[in-house]
Amino acid sequence: MNAQPSNDSDTPRGCPFGHDTELTRLYGPEAATDPRGIYERLRKEHGSVAPVLLEGDIPAWLVLGYRDSRRVLDNPLHFPRDARIWRDWREGRIPDNSPLVPMLAWRPDCVSQDGEAHRRLRGAVSDGLQSAADRGVRRHATHFANKQIDAFADSGRADLVADYADYLPMLVIARILGLAEAEGRRLVESCAQVMKGGEDAVAHDGVIREIFGELAERRRSEPGSDLATGLLEHHAALDHDEVVAHLRAVLIAAHVTTNLLARVLELVLTDASRLSGLISGQLNISAVVEEAMWNSPPLAVLPGRFAASDVELGGHRIEEGDLLVLGLAPGNLDPEIRPDPGVSVEGNQAHLAFGAGPHECPGQNIGMSIIEIAVDVLLHRLPGLRLAVPPEELTSTASTWMSLLDSLPVEFEV
Template structure:
């Protein structure tokens, strides 16, 4: 005898089966799947996640903001997830590393969220934006110097990915020598390779040693400012938030740089508007943030009680996913997707509400300055393969350009004589454990962003 589905689970109307947000269809054309869901269900659609766990995908722009801005109805605390409470999400489930509660600000609500996020945002706000751009220009020039004489390069692996991490290591107060190794460790961890756990341990050890050094000799950097913040964060809380900021900046900013460069290189009208002064580079970034946000969805809001959203009856403990990419093309707010959105920052690329990305302006600065430096140094850069040959990998929350091979007229290094960034090598084994250090854990975001 077949057991009927639980009335508490998201159930589609008769004849409209819930679609899986994983598997070949979702990976091959996520935007096409979102539009199919919108046509069948409207602004909020029932979907299935790994293991056929039910959830709601929010497709409407207004509905996304409603969820993001009302934590009293839609909490960020995953301990409210009914399926997890009922034991349907075991320790080895693909979503466990993503959804298991963590002592960081993005899994908190209320007073504790304000304490942790306040430390992060107030410390980030202390940076001089001109100083950040100087770091970006310095590292962008070093990266370009490493391939300028070859006339060919992959702008994903050799520019878009390393640049954000190199800049962030400076902002958190690490020596230059850590940058290339952290880039490789972060790549390895997010790809979920056999050495991903060791790479995570290397990052944890590096951050633990950084906190120890900054406690003894503080500086003008993010780590020191977290240590001295009035919220009195513990060392474990500081390490968790440093890791969160580093990985989030690496992943999202690398995607933003790669996506923007792809559009510049493949859309002649877009590039003409940019080079002709009809569009500024910040305008171009905002256009890409509308059309190809670095994260397509954000997993993790849980209904605090029975409620209604987009005509759907949401039950207490239901999981909701913010559909950032789908909300950005909601026909209610963008009936003509070909129309430019110059200067309009009302997209969902950085979410919204109390959990809106606190580092978005730093991400914009890294992307804007890095791309400007590249196009100034290599003005004749062009795609080295047919556009149809470009390939992506997709996961539940993002879509990655695998490579962006380009060619250009070979050039010498910069007149400043900057030293090229050394090639990255596999991350070394984790440093020896100290008695007082927190144990390294498998990364909770690793399966979130890599292809499953």
């Protein structure tokens, strides 16, 4: 596992695409500023599945087509999540400090497993999340929404990314997991670095696991009304490592929700009719969330699946052990299912934003509740809320996995 990728040629060792293929990188300057342009170029050149390089020039197949993504997500027998069958992993080409490790490596959670092992672990997580929802997610969301707003309410200005969206879902989920507020705030940066990639990703992943390891130990002797205790006491009999891995997985999902909240607020504040409709009650926030889910899914690329055997997908021969990453953003804009992206998607929940199949996000209802409360509290607390810059000045920066809104400057009456 400590071997470094070979530099013997321009194409990485073990690359399944042929030594003469010039591969597109899903990281670097172009990917950070124009991911949608890359997706569309790849679609024109390769069709619904395209060969790409991930950080460290590790080869993967990017699934761009909606139907092909559903085929992969719905068929864990042919496309399992277990990274132990990943050829580059087995053959030692993924170094221990690779930023891909936190996102793709096997760990003892339901995300990494299929079949009966998956059902056992996912059942424990689903039961724990349902209990958490029953105990007051909306109350926690209201509390932290008001607390975040209190910090800038008297200034008449704020950045709703850095001052609000980056923290609110994370603080709510940290409370549900069993962490103190200070620990939740500390984890905001670590989660961001894990999703961003780069040389610090593995170290920040270690911070997350350390905090949850300590939490699991505390809850063994001091049970509480939280997800950590629920996992420890569940009849599925999770061991220490399984509990820690699932607390981590839920926290990462909360970080993804921060991006969804930012995108929803962007939609609200760049369209006066949406804003007035929400304030007057004529528009339901769920319609805005659906639009964001289709056009700017919070996770642009979902890691990852692995070919259990040689298979044809999108006109390409996928070899056993190949890595596939699912393009949720390009899949949602696939011209085969959305020939006119301008047509309203209201009422259509067939987007890929929550994934699909056995691994579909189990906490999506909690995420939706947090966003609903976050928008409602914000609009009622800040009269005259408006964007402080022209909409065309808003920018985003992407990593392999997410495209994040850089800032959302607003003004309001004091």
